[in-house]
């Protein structure tokens with residue numbers, strides 16, 4: 061995957077898109093509409109999250125395979141250690157390999173039902189993502205990425221501990237990391253500085269910022285809560301002003317601020333020299349496409365720019 065980040069791309073920086081496995085046929089049709097829209101814009105890669113339940117997990121594997129077989133996109137499959145024995149993890153990695161998928165984002169995952177609840181290791185499984193990185197590496201010629209956390213992972217006792225965890229995952233063989241979505245670019249920059257300080261060699265690996273164009277204040281609050289992310293007060297105030305004080309938020313105004321805010325974040329990240337921007341699309345193409353267009357990425361823009 062990392063080689064894609066130095067390939068010609070549209071606009072000032074490569075971008076990538078995160079999808080999640082759809083629940084039903086209608087949601088799957090929507091996902092495919094988004095996939096086809098993004099395909100025309102040329103993302104460096106797309107990723108598919110891995111859910112907690114059995115049927116969602118099967119859908120992740122199936123749809124990631126379809127992305128590999130039926131599109132020109134490079135899929136990155138998320139894989140979590142939740143409720144899986146090592147044998148099951150090996151079989152899943154094998155199932156991806158059978159479909160030609162060699163890019164895997166290795167994650168520990170969160171406890172099903174309550175992401176902030178107590179993490180329980182499978183009796184025959186792994187305890188941390190670092191072990192999953194090593195496991196996947198042993199299984200063949202895979203390209204592994206990991207998660208990183210601009211505000212620190214919610215279970216990490218200190219930012220130093222959090223940095224060490226990331227550096228250890230990179231030392232274990234991960235080639236890059238993608239961050240949790242965040243709302244304060246300074247948090248991302250501080251994480252980047254911490255990793256470079258802790259280990260310059262690992263700090264040279266791509267640290268890809270994850271951002272999400274906000275289109276609804278209520279839903280972003282919920283997502284932030286679930287991930288343990290903080291929405292800074294000034295950002296909250298900006299969105300709250302757009303939402304208004306009626307019983308229902310002014311969706312149109314919130315969306316407009318959301319597109320502005322995501323564009324401003326992306327522009328600053330580009331100026332800071334990030335290797336790629338990862339968009340959490342929620343399986344919709346419209347808001348992310350608008351941000352990309354403002355960055356100079358549309359289907360008609362010339363391919364050619366490279367980073368660095």
Ligand SMILES: Cc1cc2nc3c(=O)[nH]c(=O)nc-3n(C[C@H](O)[C@H](O)[C@H](O)COP(=O)(O)OP(=O)(O)OC[C@H]3O[C@@H](n4cnc5c(N)ncnc54)[C@H](O)[C@@H]3O)c2cc1C
Nearest residue numbers: 109110138167168169188189207213215216225238239240
């Ligand atoms: C880009 C991205 C994509 C994601 N995709 C998914 C997805 O598809 N499905 C899903 O369920 N979740 C997903 N998540 C959420 C993720 O699984 C959770 O945030 C999870 O709580 C942490 O995963 P991790 O891989 O960072 O775990 P780890 O790196 O294992 O860290 C987990 C905790 O353990 C601590 N730790 C790590 N190693 C050690 C050690 N050796 N000793 C002591 N403590 C240690 C860390 O500091 C941290 O607090 C994603 C997160 C990100 C940022």
